[in-house]
Amino acid sequence: xxxxxxxxxxxxxxxxxxxxxxxxxxxxxxxxxxxxxxxxxxxxxxxxxxxxxxxxxxxxxxxxxxxxxxxxxxxxxxxxxxxxxxxxxxxxxxxxxxxxxxxxxxxxxxxxxxxxxxxxxxxxx
Numbered sequence: 001x002x003x004x005x006x007x008x009x010x011x012x013x014x015x016x017x018x019x020x021x022x023x024x025x026x027x028x029x030x031x032x033x034x035x036x037x038x039x040x041x042x043x044x045x046x047x048x049x050x051x052x053x054x055x056x057x058x059x060x061x062x063x064x065x066x067x068x069x070x071x072x073x074x075x076x077x078x079x080x081x082x083x084x085x086x087x088x089x090x091x092x093x094x095x096x097x098x099x100x101x102x103x104x105x106x107x108x109x110x111x112x113x114x115x116x117x118x119x120x121x122x123x124x125x
Contacts, residue, residue: 022096
C-alpha cells in the first residue's frame with residue numbers, strides 16, 4: 001500500500017518562505033512522476049508543480065513560477081516544495097500526489113492515483 005505524508009506547512013507572513021516535504025512509503029517512489037496541488041476553501045484543487053521520476057524535468061503553474069521549486073530525493077523517498085516570496089493568495093491546503101501509470105496530463109488532478117492528506121499553508125498580509 002502506498003502512503004503519502006506531507007509536512008512543513010504553517011502560518012507565515014507575506015514574503016516569507018516554507019519548505020514542504022512529502023514522504024512516500026513503498027519501494028516504487030523513484031519510478032513515478034510526482035506532483036503538488038493545492039486547494040483553498042471554496043475553490044477547486046489546482047496544480048502547483050510536478051517532477052519526473054529522475055528530476056530531469058519540472059513543471060510549474062504560472063502563479064508560482066519563479067517563486068516555488070520542486071525537487072525530490074529518491075534515496076529518501078521524499079519530494080519537496082520550496083516556497084519563497086509567499087503571498088496571501090498562496091494560502092491553501094497543499095497535497096502531494098503520485099501520478100498513475102500512463103503519460104497522462106500532469107496538471108490534471110485526475111491523472112494522479114495516490115494522495116496525501118495535505119498540510120495547511122496560511123500566509124498573512
